[in-house]
Amino acid sequence: MPASKTSGISILLVDDHPVVRQGYRRVLEHQGDFRVVAEADNAADAYRAFKTHTPDVVVMDISMPGASGLEAIRNIRQRSSSARVLVFSMHSEAALVKAAFGAGASGYVTKSNEPTVLIEAIRSVVRGEHAMSDDVAHALAMESLTPSGSVLDQLGEREIEILRQLAAGSTTEEIAANLNLSMKTVQNYHYLIKTKTGMRTDAQLVRLAVECGLTSL
Template identity: 40%
Template structure:
């Protein structure tokens, strides 16, 4: 029998981590070797266990999945990471893939999608579910309509946190960067998105599905 695919899970909900463990380990070619509940832990456990594949939620308290993805790929460019998210919105999928993720799977999709994504990632192949691939393709055709595409991964994460009402101090602490750096990102985001106020920023984030409507 071929060697099992070692998987590290990162999700802030213990029920989700348990469910994913059961789902993946039903397959004889997969074994879950660690579980993280936030981005900081995912980064640390990745460095300790060097799994074949990391399955990580996009939105977690503290360092989110996108920031953890950016840092892990920055240190280990060959890391194979599948983002697993409640966000079916294409902005998150596009940002994840642009930052180096091998796959993006919606939590609402078929369970087989995640299994296929892990297998594909383990051999260096990317994976998007059929539904998400179609959305991304359609989104790409009309990419000029979505200004969030102009943001870098780091800018997108700052934009998302600002839209959720986080202060500059909160964001600096979340991302472990200086206040001045966050302020510089804020200025860049406003310029790229042509917005002048926090209200405009929130409206734009809701319009393009970056945050849900209240």
């Protein structure tokens, strides 16, 4: 690409751990043509940073406290449908992957991969392609073979997001604020999730979420 803008690929890094971000930054900038133009540690800042910098690609960890990455992806894509978001997560559960792509992600790579996989994925999504690491593809493939894979498949994107935050320990009020919903809606989802999954207490819901990799410990 002969310089219409500065040559190279501009990147917005989103992850809630500063050291981890710093690490990625070094790994990525080690590639000569990558430039990390901004960082963010939460969904709201990510959106703001995207608006001011309009990076070629957003590399984002979706398991963050508060409003999740899914929300940020949706916001970003709503603002600019040409935006490229590459999810960079610890989890490879099919439901999470689906939710991410459903929200508008262009790629999904887990942290279990070597840096080269991440780098290649970034180049792919910048070219407008979709990308996912082998383990993610494997999880998705496995899941599509079984008619009733995970319990999470019966849940929609919103339901999964709310389940994740519930299991993380957020209150109804916090979730409503995080997702810009009324408490009533969150309560309704909470109830709906319980009936859909057959769980009868919130404790069972937490265990389910942990089992499905929606949240850790």
